[in-house]
Amino acid sequence: MNDVKVHGLKTFFHTREGVVKAVNDINFTIPSGEVVGLVGESGSGKSVTCHSLLQLLPTPPAKVEGGEIIFQGEDLLRASDQKMRTLRGKSISMIFQDPMSCLNPYMTVIEQVAEPLLIHGMVSQDKAKEEAMDMLLRVGVDKIKDRMNAYPHEFSGGMRQRAMIAMALITKPDLLLADEPTTALDVTVQAKILKLLKQLCAEIGSSILFVSHDLGVVAEIADRVVVMYRGKVVEQNTTQELFRSPTHPYVKALIACRPTFEGNFEILPTVEDFMESQSYIPQKKKLKEQSNPITEKDKNWLKVEELSVHFQQANHGKTVKAVDRVTLSIPKGKTLGIVGESGSGKTTLGRAILRLTPITSGKVRWQDQDIALDKENGLMNFRKKMQIIFQDPYASLNPRLTIEQTLLEPMLVHKIGGNHKERLDRVVSLLEEVGLESSHLRRYPHEFSGGQRQRICVARALSTEPEFIVCDECVSAMDVSVQAQVLNLLHQLQKARNLTYLFISHDLCVVKHIADEIAVMRAGQIEEFGKAENICLNPQTSYTQELMDSIPRTSITGTF
């Protein structure tokens, strides 16, 4: 009886460029007490659906054009503002993606957790604070007694998200809307939060609408899955059925293009493959072919010895050992994956190897030449051979430079190409190599999609003809379908140009897919180092084991 029914919901955005049909006639039901996963890539309309339920969208430009959302016998889309306010936070709560920006930085955490109780006049001020403390304890915020006056910025990301959950559940809502609640978190934290969420909601008896881009996470928590694509629901079923026998090509593609832990594709299938031919079946191919043996010379092509990077913390004078006596080596033409959670020092390590961060002590040997001690001006030649691709292709391209300028600049710096014409030719061929066209040259970064931008970043890295590329979380911000394309591109380039990669990521599945060897980092040190297969199949340390266990896994094997 208390099912939530979404029927024919249409939410459009009226922008200057025309009408964007963000959500276009969708139907689904959230059965009472169940968890429904709403899955889709960015722009598929999943968040808009979620916000439409609570009518939190900014109007204009957003406008609900039709349909109904039946909640406890009433149509939410026709409810008055007054009525909606009594429902929000009391009967329907919401958890947002980014717990930093979604908590008020000017109010203490306790105040914010208690606030829904006060808004809805459920208890007195003192009682509300007491209940907030109880709730925070239940969600696992430790030492809450000492943190009575703590503000959100004094909490870690995981703790903030716990506080957010406490805030949403304190009124014991009938329906919880969770919009990408674990996307910003480390896998180990994510696993704990998912468990907690499911357990608490079962206790309270809330239904959950769980919005995520990650099928793996949804498979972990949801009873039913609704898949959205371009504003439409393309498939919905019970989680078991959906993974066992997906019918829509897009859903098949989503399941297939994510590198899995058991992964066995050398080239990942992409959404295009599935959409173009209905009967596309990805080829099963062993990921690691037996490659030619590495010569002794190539084996220690890049060698890092006892590398340390320490930072002095500004206000406390405390030394942070971001990287602490790390030793590793990368053979030429191979990929070393570095896995670790946020703060483990993996990015600092990558930057230190490139001398983008001052090295405290240790050696970086590149073809038997110690580059850790080189003076800045002696680095020129080596900078040319070593490049980096950053995580965020939005922030790492200069918005005021055209693609042509962006790609020409490294060549000018390193005096590559005799004249402008020669360089331009190279730019065009680079663009083609990464799958873009020469007609893109005059455009600015904002005119491209995220995946295209990352391709531009790859082209920029390639423009100096490097031998070594550090990929710093370079696919982390991407949708799985785009991620598959970029991973395929990197793989293809490595083969064609005999490139060596240092691939940094928090995502063990992605690293396992692309890397030959893996180093697991924790608190600035290498926890475990070895062949990718060995690390994954037979982890030696408990930390690696924990990382492994935290990966949301589609335990139900698909049809392929």
Add this chain to the structure above:
Amino acid sequence: MTRFAPGGPFDSDKAIPDEIKIKLQSHFGLNLPLFDQYLLYMKNLLAGDLGPSFKYVGWDVSELISLAFPVSLSLGISALLIALLIGLPAGMLAALRKNTLWDYLPMGIAMVGVCLPSFVLGPILIMVFATELKWLPALGWYSWTDLILPSLTLGLFYAAYVARLTRAGMLETLKQDYIRTARAKGASPSRVILRHAIRGGLLPVVTYLGPAFAGLVSGSFIIESIFFIPGLGKFFVTAAFNRDYTVVLGTVLFYATLIIILNLFVDFLQAWLDPKAREQQ
């Protein structure tokens, strides 16, 4: 810098006999080398002595400042009150009724207010309220009614600026994710604004208030000239014209101290408003 300007404190239209001039210069120590004069000045300064005025015979610089500053202070405070009383509500209104008449009207007026120089606004106000309507006195510094027109002239400019800052700050804050969170909790619009948005929204205004207040109380030469007010601004500019070195130097030092103190005060205020800034200190 005034030392490099041609002329000296004792030059005037009427020629002073050289004898007297030399005597005067040695009396004030002006015959010493510049560096020695500097040392002497610094020594006296450490003892809290800003030195005597060259032009106003028998007056110390500190005495002059203590006479002129209260005038500028009362003018500044009333102008600030006007700026806040008009600027804050206008900015809030504009932010909350964005892109309606209630946004365009106050913001249009504020735009004019920022652009309109005080030497235009001042005479206009005098013309309307003193000459035509005869409600208020035009010039002078005798009773509290004399305060109204100059502080309006001074305050309206700052009101316009505060209104624009308030609007921008509030709009920026209302866009934040935590405002959406507050709405998702079922908070009413007034609670969203008063409990969640106002602190973040007013931070830019608070930051601006420090320098603004310093500027206000240190007096505005133009306004004090238009309305014939014996304030610090007028006093300072006159001293510069007269090559009254000690007075110029003393006033500059006084301004600088004032600005430092006010900025410090604003920093504390900010820390009180913003828990993150608190930690950085």
